[in-house]
Each structure stands twice: as C-alpha cells, then as structure tokens.
Amino acid sequence: MKIAFCLYKYFPFGGLQRDFFRVAKEIVLRGHTVRVYVREWVGEKPTDFEIIEVPTHSISNHGKNSEYFNWVSNHLNSNPVDRVVGFNRMPGLDVYFTGDVCYAEKTKNKNFLYKLTSRYRHFISFEQAVFNKGLATKILVLTENRKSEIQEHYHTEDGRFYLLPPGIDIDRKYDKQPQDCREKFREEFALSNEQKLLLQVCSNYELKGVDRSIKALASLPASKRENTFLFVVGEDNPEKMSALAQSLNISDHVRFFRGRNDISRFMLGADLMLHPARQEAAGIVILESIVSCLPIIVSGNCGYSSYVNTASAGVVLAEPFDQNSYNQTLEKVLENSALRQTWHANAKHFADTHDLYGLAKRAADIILQ
Incomplete structure (x- = not known):
C-alpha cells in the first residue's frame, strides 16, 4: 500500500x-x-x-x-x-x-x-x-x-x-542505560551529590511554562537556591527566558541546551523533572520521565498527567495553575528526599509492568x- x-x-x-x-x-x-x-x-x-x-x-x-x-x-x-x-x-x-x-x-x-x-x-x-x-x-x-x-x-x-x-522509545527506559550514567553525567557538569538538578525538556519554552519554572527556582530560600540548578533542553530561542533568569538574579543557576539525542542521560542525572505546561495535548516527556525513574511535577492540563498519579511518581498541579502553589510544591519536594526516593521506586515498578x-x-x- x-x-x-x-x-x-x-x-x-x-x-x-x-x-x-x-x-x-x-x-x-x-x-x-x-x-x-x-x-x-x-x-x-x-x-x-x-x-x-x-x-x-x-x-x-x-x-x-x-x-x-x-x-x-x-x-x-x-x-x-x-x-x-x-x-x-x-x-x-x-x-x-x-x-x-x-x-x-x-x-x-x-x-x-x-x-x-x-x-x-x-x-x-x-x-x-x-x-x-x-x-x-x-x-x-x-x-x-x-x-x-x-x-x-x-x-x-x-x-x-x-x-x-x-x-x-524503549531505549529511554532506565534499564537500557549504563549503570554509571548518573555519576558520569554529574561529573561532566560538575554537580556534587548535595546539589539538586531540575530538568525541563520542551520545544516551546513559553507554552510549556519554562518561565514558571524559573520563577519557582528563584522563589526558593537562599540556602536551597544556592545548591539548585535548572537545565532546560529543547528547540527554542532562549533569549527571553535567559533575560527572565537574569532579572531574578539566578542566571548562574539556569542553563539552556539545544535539542539533544542523549536526553536519557539528562533524566538519569537530574533529581526532578518540571513540566508546568500551559498547554499539552499529551506530553511524551512525562512518560519518559517515569520510565527514567525521575520524579516529576506536572501541570494538570497535560494529557498524560494522569499517568503521574497512576504511577505515584510525582505531583500533578491543580488547574487553574497557581504560581505560588507551584513554588511551594517545588520547595517541599526538594527538601523531602525520602518522598523522591519513593516516587523513584514507584516509577520503576510502573515502567516494568505497563505497556508504554x-x-x-x-x-x-x-x-x-
């Protein structure tokens, strides 16, 4: 045919x-x-x-x-x-x-x-x-x-x-990556064990709420903010978001990358995925985060956000979106390592037992x- x-x-x-x-x-x-x-x-x-x-x-x-x-x-x-x-x-x-x-x-x-x-x-x-x-x-x-x-x-x-x-893609799953992937990634980007890495992957920064994530990072107490970084990966012009980070005095804590083929490395190297999208019909990155065992905070209007609740692998933000609520959620999740470990384990089980x-x-x- x-x-x-x-x-x-x-x-x-x-x-x-x-x-x-x-x-x-x-x-x-x-x-x-x-x-x-x-x-x-x-x-x-x-x-x-x-x-x-x-x-x-x-x-x-x-x-x-x-x-x-x-x-x-x-x-x-x-x-x-x-x-x-x-x-x-x-x-x-x-x-x-x-x-x-x-x-x-x-x-x-x-x-x-x-x-x-x-x-x-x-x-x-x-x-x-x-x-x-x-x-x-x-x-x-x-x-x-x-x-x-x-x-x-x-x-x-x-x-x-x-x-x-x-x-x-099955090659995004956690068990398809080298066992030392996280360690090598964090070594490459000079991230210590104490430092927290937030990750956002998207190809339309404004639509997918990168500005919301930058504001949430800036809202953290100074002691937490000093050891927290945001990597944004995707095809878009970073000028506007970079200017926002600079205006909030956190430009040293935000890095932008073009679209890459090694997103799995970033997901295994990060501590938390952020996806506070203004609009998202599905959001394959949400599921890729789950199969990478990376806890996630996602806005409730994303089509695939229900998988986060089903897998118990993160937080689904209430709609309509509220920036203060997002800020508070990010702070609470970052300070609760036991909760993140539980979400990590839940995501691993979900990735192994569901057709994704x-x-x-x-x-x-x-x-x-």
Whole structure:
C-alpha cells in the first residue's frame, strides 16, 4: 500500500514529530510505501521515505497551511495513494492523529471579534473537516480527555475514535542505560551529590511554562537556591527566558541546551523533572520521565498527567495553575528526599509492568486495516 503522511513541519525533537516518525517507520517495516508532505523538514532525511517539501509563500501560518493543503490536494489527485494520514488537521484525511488540543475548546472563551479573524476561521474550518459528525475520518487519540473535548464540541461518533497506548522509545527506559550514567553525567557538569538538578525538556519554552519554572527556582530560600540548578533542553530561542533568569538574579543557576539525542542521560542525572505546561495535548516527556525513574511535577492540563498519579511518581498541579502553589510544591519536594526516593521506586515498578511503548504498532494496525 501507498500511505501519504501530512505534517506541516518536521524537526527531530518535537513530541508530535517523533510520534509521526515512529508510525511512518513501522509502516515501512511492514513493507509499505511512505510519502511525506511537509512545509519544512529539519534534520536528516531517511532514505526509506519519499519526502516532498511543499512550497508556500504566505506570511501568516494559516495562509501557509491553506497553500500547503491546496498544493497537496492537487498532487494527490495526480499521484494517488491508498491512505492519507494527517498529523495536523485538514480536510480530506482518512486518518487523523490527534497530537494537538481541540481548537474549539482552546478558543471557546475568545470574544466574537477574535472569531471573525481569518486565523480563527481557518483553524476552525480545518478542525470541522476532521471532527464533524457524519464524516469518515478515523481519529487516533492519546487520552480519553481529548476524545471527550472533541465530542463536546462536534458530537463525533464513538466508533471513529481509537485510543492509542503511549509510544516511548524503549531505549529511554532506565534499564537500557549504563549503570554509571548518573555519576558520569554529574561529573561532566560538575554537580556534587548535595546539589539538586531540575530538568525541563520542551520545544516551546513559553507554552510549556519554562518561565514558571524559573520563577519557582528563584522563589526558593537562599540556602536551597544556592545548591539548585535548572537545565532546560529543547528547540527554542532562549533569549527571553535567559533575560527572565537574569532579572531574578539566578542566571548562574539556569542553563539552556539545544535539542539533544542523549536526553536519557539528562533524566538519569537530574533529581526532578518540571513540566508546568500551559498547554499539552499529551506530553511524551512525562512518560519518559517515569520510565527514567525521575520524579516529576506536572501541570494538570497535560494529557498524560494522569499517568503521574497512576504511577505515584510525582505531583500533578491543580488547574487553574497557581504560581505560588507551584513554588511551594517545588520547595517541599526538594527538601523531602525520602518522598523522591519513593516516587523513584514507584516509577520503576510502573515502567516494568505497563505497556508504554506500543503506539506505533497500534497506529499502523489502524491505518492499514
């Protein structure tokens, strides 16, 4: 079979992009042909994908999306495939992978003037073309909450939804790392046993709440703050967050790294993961933290935050987010090493006893059936 994948932008460190890559690779492993339409591909191009970079010229993102959709539609008419799979919302999909929050839910409290904008009309119409009742598009969802949000706005039929298991790379699991990984990591970055390392991994600093973590670090009592550091890893411009750290006089305690392939080392070297995201449809980094046995503080609006409670591997912050509550939670967790050790043990047990790795195989089954 020939399978077309539609994805506006590929870069190697985004959660949605990594899910796409694993699913597409699984399709290829089963002997099928994969064609990928992107506006932009960043990073190495696999030789077993046919990658087509779609030309767009509009200034706005929604304008580029429309140009992309029109170009891809024309190309598919001339070069048909057996399935069209979207990792972004657009008309004409056979299968849609729900990696983003429901736009109607996200904008439900916007005023009527916003809903008159071309941006709003574009995104809501492309979403309607996937979720509206009576359509045939299969919808792959990562959480039951996401399904409920969609049905609340669109009354989409139950039978069109397929709940996927998580899809972590098995090589992220704690027992796949060298036994001395933590020691070598902390030696490399000159971290003593007494010093605490906070970690945040994300590719959109503001959306994922890096500023919230910097403020929480700055709020610690001076005696704790002196021995606490925050490493932020991901693809984004750190200028704004770096300026915030400087304004709070903690720039020496915050370091920014570009996206990396050795995140497992960082997770084993750290003492606590932070993920106070403003918006997160799922959050694969949450599960990667669990399988690395790294305790986590996460905002309650993240799709995968329920796994933290189920595994008893950290704290899920109440919504709506409150900075003071986050600050207090961070201080309490840092001063309670016994609690962190308990969460570490709980996460280890959860990683060993639950299927957190089967997303790509299940998604491929549905796409090909």
